[in-house]
Amino acid sequence: MDTVDCIQRAIDFIEDNIFENLKLEIIASQAYMSSFHFQRIFSIICGISIGDYIRNRRLTLASIEISSSNKKIIDIAFKYGYESPESFSRAFTRFHGFSPIKARSHGENIKVFAPISVQSILGGNQSMQNLKERGYSVKENGPVYYTKDMYKTAKWFENVLGWYVNIDQRDKDGNGIYGCALPIPEELINMQITTFNGIHMFEGEPLKQTVAFMRVEGIDQLYSFVKKNGWSKVTEIKTQSWGGKECDIITIDGSIIRFFQLD
Numbered sequence: 001m002d003t004v005d006c007i008q009r010a011i012d013f014i015e016d017n018i019f020e021n022l023k024l025e026i027i028a029s030q031a032y033m034s035s036f037h038f039q040r041i042f043s044i045i046c047g048i049s050i051g052d053y054i055r056n057r058r059l060t061l062a063s064i065e066i067s068s069s070n071k072k073i074i075d076i077a078f079k080y081g082y083e084s085p086e087s088f089s090r091a092f093t094r095f096h097g098f099s100p101i102k103a104r105s106h107g108e109n110i111k112v113f114a115p116i117s118v119q120s121i122l123g124g125n126q127s128m129q130n131l132k133e134r135g136y137s138v139k140e141n142g143p144v145y146y147t148k149d150m151y152k153t154a155k156w157f158e159n160v161l162g163w164y165v166n167i168d169q170r171d172k173d174g175n176g177i178y179g180c181a182l183p184i185p186e187e188l189i190n191m192q193i194t195t196f197n198g199i200h201m202f203e204g205e206p207l208k209q210t211v212a213f214m215r216v217e218g219i220d221q222l223y224s225f226v227k228k229n230g231w232s233k234v235t236e237i238k239t240q241s242w243g244g245k246e247c248d249i250i251t252i253d254g255s256i257i258r259f260f261q262l263d
Contacts, residue, residue, distance in 0.1 A: 006031035007045055008118045010038065014054060015115050018061065019079060022054060046116050056113035059095045062088075063110040066103050073100045134162040135221030138183035138197055143212035146204035147253050150176030153201065156252040157181040160231045163198070177203040206253035219245050219261040 010031040014022060027050065028038035042050050058080040065076050077088035077100075092100050096111045103110060147153040154165035154176075164185050169178040182198035199212060216222055219237060226234050226249060233250035240246055246260045 003041065004045075004118050006033065007042060010042070011053075011116050011118070014057070018054075018057060019081075021081070024050065045118060053116065055091065056095065057115065059092055060111070060113045062092065063096060063100075063103055066100055067110060073104070076100075134225055136216050136218030136225065139215040139217065142197075143199050143214075145181070145199045145201045145211055145255065146206050147201060148203070148206065150179055150201060150203060153251070153253060154179060154181070157199075160226055160229050160252075161249075162225060162229075165201075171203075175203070176201075206251075206255050208254045210248070210256040210258055212257045214257060214259050216259050216261055219247065219259060222259055223247055 010027050013030040014027060024035045024039070028035045031038050031041075033041065039050055042053075046053065048056075062076050062080045065071060065079075066073060073088075074085045077085050080088070082088035082091065089099055092103075096103065098106075145153075150167055154167060157163040157165050161183070164182045165179060166182070167176040167179040169176070171177050179201040180198050181201055184197065223234060223237055231249070235248045237245050237247045240260075244260050244262045246258060249257050249259065251257060
């Protein structure tokens with residue numbers, strides 16, 4: 001499960017347990033992260049602290065109940081985790097700009113803080129949609145890959161593996177001499193959500209041998225994705241004696257990338 005899915009899983013847990021005593025360590029465990037790491041990643045992605053997110057969601061839901069029901073305001077305050085009507089009223093007024101009593105008696109327009117969709121925050125753009133549809137994630141990083149035609153190789157990584165390629169350096173004639181093939185959108189690296197886990201590409205004679213061992217989650221999805229994209233130079237997935245699964249993909253340059261999954 002990648003970082004985006006992990007954060008969304010934690011958000012969904014909050015929404016399902018919004019009336020409970022939500023402890024940070026329990027929320028972070030839903031994302032398979034430490035409390036410290038989760039808080040940092042959550043605030044980077046969502047632009048809000050986890051505490052403010054929970055508070056804003058509770059005050060939104062509380063205002064809906066106040067304006068649409070005859071429940072006592074004190075009961076609604078307790079339901080959403082406030083220890084007294086006074087503390088609830090102060091928080092409610094800071095968030096909405098008017099008191100709970102006004103929200104009920106004057107039908108004020110309440111402020112709505114909707115549940116966060118991480119996918120939407122990161123852009124609903126095509127690159128993020130492709131990442132979701134691809135169905136596999138890469139866990140290893142750093143191998144070096146040589147190619148004589150960086151533009152052609154970049155298109156292969158994009159069209160066959162669903163990766164994202166940047167050609168960062170070119171010679172005086174405009175030919176690529178260095179680039180990065182990334183299994184994740186560059187935005188996630190720039191936002192420090194995850195570390196570099198791609199391939200360094202250099203201009204040079206391609207190696208007609210295994211050039212990288214890449215650990216993945218979802219090797220079956222990887223195989224299906226590559227085949228669906230019309231690339232036939234991929235071996236069947238084999239279960240090895242050490243318990244994991246492997247398959248080889250021969251690239252457009254004749255190099256071999258071995259993908260493996262630890263079960």
